[in-house]
Amino acid sequence: MVAPNVKRDLRRAYELMRARFGHRHWWPGETAFEVCLGAILTQNTAWTNVERAIANLKAARVLEAKKLFALPESKLAELIHSAGYFNVKARRLRSFLRVLVEDFDGDLRRLFAGGTAAVRARLLAINGIGPETADSMLLYAGGHSSFVIDAYTKRIFQRHHWSRKAEARGWQTEVGNSMASDYGKLKTLCESRLNQKTGAARLDYWQDYHAQLVMVGKHFCRARAPLCEQCPLKPLLPKN
Ligand code: SF4
Incomplete structure (x- = not known):
């Protein structure tokens, strides 16, 4: 199997999703x-x-x-x-x-x-x-850059082998005991690989990144029968 470059793939994933869906201006809520x-x-x-x-x-x-x-x-x-x-x-x-x-x-x-x-x-x-x-x-709501992990994120990352590759690189040691849950591991993976922006730009990037993953999860990466052919993340599927 060809191992993915997680940082490169995660950053490219955003470009592909953003090109398909546009900026999502999430979360739904007036205040x-x-x-x-x-x-x-x-x-x-x-x-x-x-x-x-x-x-x-x-x-x-x-x-x-x-x-x-x-x-x-x-x-x-x-x-x-x-x-x-x-x-x-x-x-x-x-x-x-x-x-x-x-x-x-x-x-x-x-x-x-x-x-x-x-x-x-x-x-x-x-x-x-x-x-x-x-x-x-x-x-x-709070203006804090804190990456959100949900069921869609977990499924998409698993299907693209992004978490597996990161684990092979020993990223668990980056996490520390207090965050060593599956949630904490994925969160740390995202925050450490998607850290190229700072301040308000990072906040917007992480807000929109999660919103884009929700779009992919809802419309393409279903639990059963994922619609990979139409999905913007198809170019990043593992080769074998
Ligand atoms: S290409 Fe899309 S639908 Fe297929 S596994 Fe990846 S995220 Fe899911």
């Missing part, structure tokens, strides 16, 4: 607060269901941290019913809102203030917020 709610509500459900839940919150005029936190959990669950797992998600939303309101006076800018690692740890300490949710909030 940073909506993005945070969406990141929790989208766990295990399609985005269209999340949109309905957020529309309900808007119609009830409670799309604001303190108002939402003041709602009884049962009422919140009722309003987000369309997002599925509504009792669990209502509890998770309230856990997030409790920290936001009680520790940061409902001010997202204060919640996101500080270095990326510290803010990430702050989010991960909240019940119901895992790495993907935390990174989505950081990247799309």
